[in-house]
Amino acid sequence: xxxxxxxxxxxxxxxxxxxxxxxxxxxxxxxxxxxxxxxxxxxxxxxxxxxxxxxxxxxxxxxxxxxxxxxxxxxxxxxxxxxxxxxxxxxxxxxxxxxxxxxxxxxxxxxxxxxxxxxxxxxxxxxxxxxxxxxxxxxxxxxxxxxxxxxxxxxxxxxxxxxxxxxxxxxxxxxxxxxxxxxxxxxxxxxxxxxxxxxxxxxxxxxxxxxxxxxxxxxxxxxxxxxxxxxxxxxxxxxxxxxxxxxxxxxxxxxxxxxxxxxxxxxxxxxxxxxxxxxxxxxxxxxxxxxxxxxxxxxxxxxxxxxxxxxxxxxxxxxxxxxxxxxxxxxxxxxxxxxxxxxxxxxxxxxxxxxxxxxxxxxxxxxxxxxxxxxxxxxxxxxxxxxxxxxxxxxxxxxxxxxxxxxxxxxxxxxxxxxxxxxxxxxxxxxx
Ligand SMILES: Cc1cc2nc3c(=O)[nH]c(=O)nc-3n(C[C@H](O)[C@H](O)[C@H](O)COP(=O)(O)OP(=O)(O)OC[C@H]3O[C@@H](n4cnc5c(N)ncnc54)[C@H](O)[C@@H]3O)c2cc1C
Numbered sequence: 324x325x326x327x328x329x330x331x332x333x334x335x336x337x338x339x340x341x342x343x344x345x346x347x348x349x350x351x352x353x354x355x356x357x358x359x360x361x362x363x364x365x366x367x368x369x370x371x372x373x374x375x376x377x378x379x380x381x382x383x384x385x386x387x388x389x390x391x392x393x394x395x396x397x398x399x400x401x402x403x404x405x406x407x408x409x410x411x412x413x414x415x416x417x418x419x420x421x422x423x424x425x426x427x428x429x430x431x432x433x434x435x436x437x438x439x440x441x442x443x444x445x446x447x448x449x450x451x452x453x454x455x456x457x458x459x460x461x462x463x464x465x466x467x468x469x470x471x472x473x474x475x476x477x478x479x480x481x482x483x484x485x486x487x488x489x490x491x492x493x494x495x496x497x498x499x500x501x502x503x504x505x506x507x508x509x510x511x512x513x514x515x516x517x518x519x520x521x522x523x524x525x526x527x528x529x530x531x532x533x534x535x536x537x538x539x540x541x542x543x544x545x546x547x548x549x550x551x552x553x554x555x556x557x558x559x560x561x562x563x564x565x566x567x568x569x570x571x572x573x574x575x576x577x578x579x580x581x582x583x584x585x586x587x588x589x590x591x592x593x594x595x596x597x598x599x600x601x602x603x604x605x606x607x608x609x610x611x612x613x614x615x616x617x618x619x620x621x622x623x624x625x626x627x628x629x630x631x632x633x634x635x636x637x638x639x640x641x642x643x644x645x646x647x648x649x650x651x652x653x654x655x656x657x658x659x660x661x662x663x664x665x666x667x668x669x670x671x672x673x674x675x676x677x678x679x680x681x682x683x684x685x686x687x688x689x690x691x692x693x694x695x696x697x698x699x700x701x702x703x704x705x706x707x708x709x710x711x712x713x714x715x716x717x718x719x720x721x722x723x724x725x726x727x728x729x730x731x732x733x734x735x736x737x738x739x740x741x742x743x744x745x746x747x748x749x750x751x752x753x754x755x
């Protein structure tokens with residue numbers, strides 16, 4: 324019997340467990356560890372609460388957790404409660420699927436002023452992440468800005484612009500819904516260093532902006548290259564650019580505006596003790612397609628500034644780390660130690676991109692220790708004994724189901740659940 328530890332219960336962790344279960348049949352036990360008693364990683368804490376159909380992918384993960392060879396061990400932070408060296412003693416292989424939860428820094432003066440937050444913080448706040456329950460984003464001014472030209476920037480701008488009514492059926496947490504409902508923000512500017520042809524926004528997410536109840540997207544027709552130049556674009560991008568071109572024809576006849584500001588590089592954030600404006604330098608594209616500053620600057624008013632420019636992984640002691648992720652070659656870090664998902668590749672791709680990652684690494688593990696080969700490590704029994712010595716009480720999937728049931732039972736009208744936002748609440752629910 325082989326014992327494998329998958330660290331992290333986001334998409335990458337679940338796909339890896341699914342692949343290992345398939346590769347080994349009944350010949351392996353796979354434990355999915357997570358720092359929290361609730362599984363799913365960014366499916367719970369990242370994917371937008373008004374995108375419930377995407378969050379439904381978790382049903383597939385539940386099936387994996389129900390498989391005979393797979394267990395969930397929650398409330399255990401690797402690197403804090405148990406070390407990598409200890410896990411490698413206890414398990415035949417350890418696969419890190421810890422994601423990339425930290426915002427990349429802007430690296431400009433003023434980014435530490437009150438009012439400036441990272442998208443991981445903002446997104447975590449409205450999705451009920453315990454680390455950000457007390458964020459209290461600055462919603463009292465009329466202008467906000469989101470820095471970045473990917474789907475996370477779109478999520479942030481959309482959530483800032485929706486009405487209470489538009490959150491019906493979402494699982495946005497109550498504290499965020501109430502705060503957003505009372506928000507004074509009327510203009511959200513999305514800043515991108517390059518132009519419409521360089522966006523990383525997908526058509527579905529972009530298209531939603533054209534159908535908001537109280538907000539309209541606004542874009543300068545002059546920011547577009549000639550329409551013929553859309554032709555060679557990859558089809559998804561061409562569709563996105565077509566949507567943006569359509570936005571340029573819309574009437575700004577709703578109370579809120581989402582303004583696309585292209586060729587705009589933030590160079591400083593200024594204000595009297597708090598963010599009040601972003602100083603932006605106009606850019607042009609050079610021959611390689613990079614943005615080059617022109618020296619011409621202007622100001623964008625904003626008392627809330629959300630930077631959505633990418634994420635990095637949390638380092639874990641004794642695991643080589645560079646450039647915001649674990650150093651790995653095709654997922655292999657060191658003997659019996661692997662990485663998958665965002666911890667392996669960095670923060671790019673969709674939920675589904677993590678599936679081939681997980682399967683590829685499971686293949687490597689199976690090649691190194693074929694199904695039927697014998698291991699003599701203790702796996703979960705050894706881990707639980709160690710945790711007990713340390714006074715740490717792990718949770719299992721039944722505990723998670725109890726938490727989910729309790730959250731569903733206290734749902735607000737129009738919401739599938741009211742999530743707990745404190746670790747203590749999760750633990751209390753399951754008698755810890
Ligand atoms: C704001 C946002 C919105 C997104 N929206 C979409 C979308 O609409 N559609 C789409 O396809 N993709 C979307 N994505 C991308 C998608 O969420 C990622 O591709 C995916 O979650 C990455 O999976 P992962 O398993 O690598 O990491 P994660 O989902 O981050 O999972 C990592 C897990 O590891 C756990 N962990 C971390 N450190 C430790 C530790 N030391 N010990 C134990 N456990 C630990 C965490 O608690 C977490 O559960 C979005 C991403 C973001 C940030």
